[in-house]
Amino acid sequence: MKFFTYEIDSTRPRLGVVQGEGGAFDVAELLKHSQAVENEDPIPQDLLSLIELPDQGESIMAAISAAPQAAKDKSQINLQSIVWRAPIIRPRRNVFCVGRNYKAHIIEGNLARGRNINDFPKAVEFFTKPPSTVRGHQSAVSHHQASTQKLDYEVELAIVIGKRGINIAEKDAMDHVFGYTIVNDITARDLQDLHGQWFKGKGLDGTCPMGPYVVPSKFIEQPHKLRIALSVNGEPRQDSNTADLLFSIPQIVSQLSNGMALEPGDVIATGTPSGVGLGLTPQKFLQPGDVITAYIESIGELTNTIGSGD
Numbered sequence: 001m002k003f004f005t006y007e008i009d010s011t012r013p014r015l016g017v018v019q020g021e022g023g024a025f026d027v028a029e030l031l032k033h034s035q036a037v038e039n040e041d042p043i044p045q046d047l048l049s050l051i052e053l054p055d056q057g058e059s060i061m062a063a064i065s066a067a068p069q070a071a072k073d074k075s076q077i078n079l080q081s082i083v084w085r086a087p088i089i090r091p092r093r094n095v096f097c098v099g100r101n102y103k104a105h106i107i108e109g110n111l112a113r114g115r116n117i118n119d120f121p122k123a124v125e126f127f128t129k130p131p132s133t134v135r136g137h138q139s140a141v142s143h144h145q146a147s148t149q150k151l152d153y154e155v156e157l158a159i160v161i162g163k164r165g166i167n168i169a170e171k172d173a174m175d176h177v178f179g180y181t182i183v184n185d186i187t188a189r190d191l192q193d194l195h196g197q198w199f200k201g202k203g204l205d206g207t208c209p210m211g212p213y214v215v216p217s218k219f220i221e222q223p224h225k226l227r228i229a230l231s232v233n234g235e236p237r238q239d240s241n242t243a244d245l246l247f248s249i250p251q252i253v254s255q256l257s258n259g260m261a262l263e264p265g266d267v268i269a270t271g272t273p274s275g276v277g278l279g280l281t282p283q284k285f286l287q288p289g290d291v292i293t294a295y296i297e298s299i300g301e302l303t304n305t306i307g308s309g310d
Contacts, residue, residue: 002213029075034067084137094128101271108279133208148188154272155230155294173250240273
């Protein structure tokens with residue numbers, strides 16, 4: 001089961017769901033026609049309202065699974081005719097991100113910057129991207145030619161938090177995860193180096209494509225064993241596995257929640273594998289017209305095009 005956010009004919013954004021091979025459906029319409037939800041129970045209109053249900057959407061997912069064919073027929077969506085939006089169109093807080101978290105990527109970054117290749121982080125390295133960076137599947141991303149000459153890509157597995165918590169123990173961390181999505185952490189490498197920290201180089205408008213789906217954690221049993229890859233114009237650039245993560249998902253959630261409450265709907269990108277443009281020889285940065293496809297096993301493909309404007 002995969003949730004997504006979409007529009008048709010400039011209507012307000014709506015919540016959709018893909019259920020196995022059975023097709024894509026509008027959640028509100030499916031539940032209305034199936035009469036599987038009691039009248040007093042709220043029907044979620046977006047992903048945040050689903051996540052914030054007392055059971056993190058378990059009852060809604062059960063109702064979706066039990067929906068009769070007649071209800072599906074009345075709520076089916078043609079994915080070729082929709083406008084994709086980010087699953088959470090504008091997160092309430094910055095997108096939390098983890099830097100230097102795949103072993104091979106750490107080594108390539110150290111080599112590119114003339115550092116000791118064995119300079120590995122001792123703790124999770126966090127930074128954020130503002131909500132204004134978030135874009136959906138198939139949207140254009142500005143090249144930001146007036147700001148950067150070294151625009152780069154980074155495919156990342158992202159966690160979506162489902163339950164509030166502070167000072168979360170590693171053993172309890174997975175209980176706070178609602179699901180997973182794909183993030184492309186597009187980065188201005190020259191700004192990243194110029195400012196001596198990561199926020200500016202990571203914070204340009206539109207540089208956090210996200211989606212197209214959020215897959216609830218119950219449907220991804222082994223998030224640390226997923227193939228993760230990215231191509232530019234069909235050319236493979238990144239191809240790895242989440243088994244190469246330096247810090248695991250429970251470690252990330254636990255360390256981020258230390259003294260700071262995580263809230264339902266928070267998004268945490270967990271880092272990128274090797275193969276970024278900065279680490280290639282010669283280096284390859286994004287250009288107007290480039291088509292980037294980020295892939296993660298069990299979630300899908302997130303595709304975006306680099307536009308020509310600032």
